[in-house]
Amino acid sequence: MLDADAFRRWMAAAAAAVEREAGSLTELDAAIGDADHGANLRRGFAAVAAELAKDDAPDSPGAVLTLAGRQLISTVGGASGPLYGTLLRRTGKALGDAPEVDAAALAEALGAGVAAVGQLGGAKAGDKTMLDALEPAVAALAEAAGSAGPYAAAAAAAARGAESTVPMRARKGRASYLGERSEGHQDPGATSSALLFAALEKAAGE
Ligand code: ADP
Ligand code: MG
Ligand code: MG
DSSP states (O other): OEEHHHHHHHHHHHHHHHHHHHHHHHHHHHHHSOSOHHHHHHHHHHHHHHHHTSTTOOSSHHHHHHHHHHHHHHHOOSTHHHHHHHHHHHHHHHHTTOSEEOHHHHHHHHHHHHHHHHHHHOOOTTSSSTHHHHHHHHHHHHHHTTSSOHHHHHHHHHHHHHHHTTTOOOOSSGGGGGGGGGTTSOOHHHHHHHHHHHHHHHHHTO
């Protein structure tokens, strides 16, 4: 079971990963976008970490994610801010005020969050976006929920999903303006989604 502390650790680990990988995320975005993905997420997750470090930080998993999502929406200008913000807010809302959640409950809530991302951005699997990492990660989490290491399974699926975007042609977001020239590059948002699930694995202590 993961409590609010574990969720705060998740967001702190995500902030640290984004800080560490900001350069490579921006490099990926330089190839098929506008070279700001690392800076966008670094700004957003730094705001999330600062908010969650306060004394009156929220005390349920759902409230932690709702607050984090709100911060991302209000601090990130790029497409990824509203999209990740929606993911976390919708997931947090689905978790409600339960003091602890297990992998099955988190997978179900994340499923609602990922569906909301699809609705907001109009993208589907195979369009070379963050969804190509998020969808398989959530599916793996749901499938492994009853067995050992569900968070490791989700992180591995997210990483494979990010790699799977390399040959894809982008159909949504800035990269889609490049048409076939977007092929052969890993999608920046799918790459940061893999970081998010690696951070969850770390926070869950697997
Ligand atoms: P911007 O493109 O506005 O500069 P970022 O560079 O921060 O924003 O984020 C780009 C990432 O956002 C892409 O790599 C992609 O994964 C994701 N993205 C962009 N548009 C969409 C969309 N419509 N649906 C899902 N994800 C998207
Ligand atoms: Mg960009
Ligand atoms: Mg931009």
